[in-house]
Amino acid sequence: MAVVQAKNVSVAFGAVTVIEALNLDIAEGEFIVLLGASGCGKSTLLNCIAGLQEIAEGEIWIGADNVTWAEPKDRGVGMVFQSYALYPRMTVRENLSFGLRMSKMPKAEIEARVKRAVEILQIGALLDRRPSELSGGQRQRVAIGRALVRDVDVFLFDEPLSNLDAKLRTELRVEIKKLHQDLGSTMIYVTHDQIEAMTLADRIAVMNKGVIQQFAAPKDVYMRPANRFVAGFVGSPSMNFLKAKVADGASLEVATPDGRRFPLQGYATAAPWRVGQEIEIGIRPEHWVVGTAPSGAVPVEATITVVEHTGPEALLWARVGDTTISVKVADDSGYEEGQALRVHFLPAQASVFDLATGERL
Amino acid sequence: MTAATPRHNPNANGPKPTSVSLGRVGLYAFIIVTALFFLMPLIVMLITSLKTMEQIRQGSIFELPWSLNFDAWVKAWGSACTGLNCTGVKVGFVNSFKILIPSTILSIALAAWTGYMLSFWRARGSTVIFAILLVGAFIPFQVFIYPLVRVFSTVGLFGTLPGIILIHTAFGLPVLSLLFRNFFTSLPIDLFKAARVDGAGIWQIFRHIMLPMATPMVVVAVILQVTGIWNDFILGVVFAGPANMPMTVQLNNIVNATQGVKEYNVNMAATMITAIVPLAVYFLSGRWFVRGIAAGAVKG
Ligand SMILES: Nc1ncnc2c1ncn2[C@@H]1O[C@H](COP(=O)(O)OP(=O)(O)OP(=O)(O)O)[C@@H](O)[C@H]1O
Ligand SMILES: [Mg+2]
Numbered sequence: 093m094a095v096v097q098a099k100n101v102s103v104a105f106g107a108v109t110v111i112e113a114l115n116l117d118i119a120e121g122e123f124i125v126l127l128g129a130s131g132c133g134k135s136t137l138l139n140c141i142a143g144l145q146e147i148a149e150g151e152i153w154i155g156a157d158n159v160t161w162a163e164p165k166d167r168g169v170g171m172v173f174q175s176y177a178l179y180p181r182m183t184v185r186e187n188l189s190f191g192l193r194m195s196k197m198p199k200a201e202i203e204a205r206v207k208r209a210v211e212i213l214q215i216g217a218l219l220d221r222r223p224s225e226l227s228g229g230q231r232q233r234v235a236i237g238r239a240l241v242r243d244v245d246v247f248l249f250d251e252p253l254s255n256l257d258a259k260l261r262t263e264l265r266v267e268i269k270k271l272h273q274d275l276g277s278t279m280i281y282v283t284h285d286q287i288e289a290m291t292l293a294d295r296i297a298v299m300n301k302g303v304i305q306q307f308a309a310p311k312d313v314y315m316r317p318a319n320r321f322v323a324g325f326v327g328s329p330s331m332n333f334l335k336a337k338v339a340d341g342a343s344l345e346v347a348t349p350d351g352r353r354f355p356l357q358g359y360a361t362a363a364p365w366r367v368g369q370e371i372e373i374g375i376r377p378e379h380w381v382v383g384t385a386p387s388g389a390v391p392v393e394a395t396i397t398v399v400e401h402t403g404p405e406a407l408l409w410a411r412v413g414d415t416t417i418s419v420k421v422a423d424d425s426g427y428e429e430g431q432a433l434r435v436h437f438l439p440a441q442a443s444v445f446d447l448a449t450g451e452r453l
Numbered sequence: 454m455t456a457a458t459p460r461h462n463p464n465a466n467g468p469k470p471t472s473v474s475l476g477r478v479g480l481y482a483f484i485i486v487t488a489l490f491f492l493m494p495l496i497v498m499l500i501t502s503l504k505t506m507e508q509i510r511q512g513s514i515f516e517l518p519w520s521l522n523f524d525a526w527v528k529a530w531g532s533a534c535t536g537l538n539c540t541g542v543k544v545g546f547v548n549s550f551k552i553l554i555p556s557t558i559l560s561i562a563l564a565a566w567t568g569y570m571l572s573f574w575r576a577r578g579s580t581v582i583f584a585i586l587l588v589g590a591f592i593p594f595q596v597f598i599y600p601l602v603r604v605f606s607t608v609g610l611f612g613t614l615p616g617i618i619l620i621h622t623a624f625g626l627p628v629l630s631l632l633f634r635n636f637f638t639s640l641p642i643d644l645f646k647a648a649r650v651d652g653a654g655i656w657q658i659f660r661h662i663m664l665p666m667a668t669p670m671v672v673v674a675v676i677l678q679v680t681g682i683w684n685d686f687i688l689g690v691v692f693a694g695p696a697n698m699p700m701t702v703q704l705n706n707i708v709n710a711t712q713g714v715k716e717y718n719v720n721m722a723a724t725m726i727t728a729i730v731p732l733a734v735y736f737l738s739g740r741w742f743v744r745g746i747a748a749g750a751v752k753g
Contacts, residue, residue, distance in 0.1 A: 139646070142646075143649075143650075144646050144650070163649075164649045164650045164652075165649070165650070165651070165652030165653075169650065170650060171646065171647065171650045173643040173646070174643075175641055175643045177643035177644050177646065177647035178647075179644065179647075179648070179661075179662050180644075180666060181662075181665040181666060190648075190651055190661070191651030191652045191653070194651065194652050194653045194654070194657050194661075195652050235647075238647070242651070242652070
């Protein structure tokens with residue numbers, strides 16, 4: 093268990109700055125998920141914390157120590173990779189004990205620790221096998237075990253489940269969650285999978301181009317995205333955006349391109365609105381209300397273009413003016429292409445962004 | 454980790470080839486002729502070495518020996534003359550091993566370490582070292598001989614066993630280092646990262662993780678070095694000194710001795726004995742090579 097802090101960390105590869113003045117403050121025992129597009133610097137940040145990547149500027153703190161210049165082995169971190177990175181010429185037992193053997197730990201102690209890890213991860217039957225004789229899920233369990241035996245304070249996961257099939261991914265996800273509850277260690281977890289992020293994280297750090305866009309609880313990231321990037325990145329299908337202009341700042345009245353005016357009654361503003369300010373209203377696909385409108389709801393006229401059946405529910409793609417929106421409906425019968433559709437949204441569930449800056453208003 | 458692939462090409466179309474076509478016959482004929490072309494000298498050498506001088510003078514070179522006669526082999530090994538002394542090739546045989554074994558071990562050990570450092574650690578100046586190695590690998594080594602003779606005589610290594618071992622190690626290093634560097638670069642970097650996080654040091658990662666994975670590369674390097682060093686002539690002549698002449702040099706002295714009659718059977722036997730080591734390496738290596746690669750294959 094340890095606090096992990098990145099203070100003003102910058103990383104550059106040659107002339108390219110990959111991470112710029114990044115600050116991250118992780119509490120003891122927290123489960124943090126790093127979410128972001130490919131190439132935005134998530135692995136790089138993880139490597140910095142592990143001590144595998146030199147940082148150009150700033151400091152990394154783990155617990156009460158400034159570990160900016162410490163060797164990876166002296167940081168009390170364990171790392172689990174997407175590629176498993178098991179040592180191919182060693183058995184599972186040798187893989188697990190490698191780090192301990194290298195640090196010349198007494199044999200009895202090594203054995204005890206391996207035994208404990210094996211029990212937690214239920215890999216007892218695999219001890220004498222080589223990595224090539226294991227399934228993907230088993231390999232990743234062994235890789236987690238390698239961090240476990242070292243009794244690390246901080247676990248770093250770099251897309252650990254990405255190479256597994258959907259069923260195993262769910263299984264291991266639950267196990268990792270349980271592991272976190274049992275050990276109480278600090279965990280930092282990189283993923284592209286939104287469900288993993290939502291279910292595992294105490295807090296999610298959404299990154300874009302080496303900058304953290306929002307660092308908050310999953311529910312906040314989902315319901316109150318801090319800017320247009322976070323809103324568009326988190327959630328699948330993505331949030332719908334309707335362009336509008338502020339007609340009256342005090343009453344939150346807006347005007348849409350088709351000439352309609354309506355107030356966003358019940359929307360909690362984060363910043364004052366200017367008359368004439370160009371904005372985007374973001375509505376999640378599942379927040380549309382079809383049929384009878386609750387009070388305060390804003391109606392939107394649309395035309396269905398595609399109907400997608402996903403089993404329990406349907407996804408309707410529809411045109412509003414020159415934009416396409418997606419609407420999730422629970423009852424999937426009776427919708428047809430070309431049909432006119434009236435949907436409503438509740439301003440309290442919507443997010444409003446400044447068109448120019450992308451910031452939440 | 455791929456599923457078993459069918460042996461035939463799944464995309465093959467057209468009629469199944471008939472069992473014997475003219476092209477097939479031509480192909481086999483070509484292969485057989487080529488094989489004979491390369492085998493013939495070996496066969497001639499072998500049968501000549503088993504003949505008596507009397508038969509050599511009378512018969513054709515393809516005639517089989519009248520009786521199995523190993524006298525020429527015994528003489529070639531123990532008492533054939535090179536100018537003044539008559540000790541056969543056995544001295545050279547021993548010398549060659551004395552040069553071969555340390556040079557092979559030393560050059561491969563150093564090259565593996567250099568390749569490892571150049572691929573995973575990338576210390577400051579490693580690009581410069583890499584460039585030097587590239588140049589070193591492609592400059593003809595004759596260029597270095599005279600300067601090296603001067604350097605070696607100044608430091609007292611010229612004409613000594615350590616001297617010739619050092620020469621072979623140095624000349625082997627560039628190519629072998631590049632070989633190992635390329636191999637290590639092809640390994641997943643995550644392995645190296647995992648080992649560092651696990652707490653292994655620079656030497657421990659090399660010794661316990663990278664070197665075991667490099668077995669196929671080590672086999673390739675051993676084959677290159679054993680055949681190269683054993684077959685070397687010019688470096689041996691120049692640097693080894695009279696007491697350490699390798700076998701190739703001694704063979705040349707026997708075959709080209711000017712006094713007396715030319716004993717073709719002894720010359721052939723001496724040549725065969727000299728060729729045994731590289732021949733053995735070639736025959737054994739095929740199997741080891743495949744096994745090494747199969748064992749070292751990185752899966753997943
Ligand atoms: N060794 C390196 N040399 C140069 N550039 C690098 C190096 N490693 C990463 N980069 C660059 O740094 C940026 C961030 O890479 P990083 O691996 O951290 O991305 P990521 O967020 O983990 O992406 P992904 O989700 O695809 O794993 C990328 O643009 C990448 O091209
Ligand atoms: Mg990554």
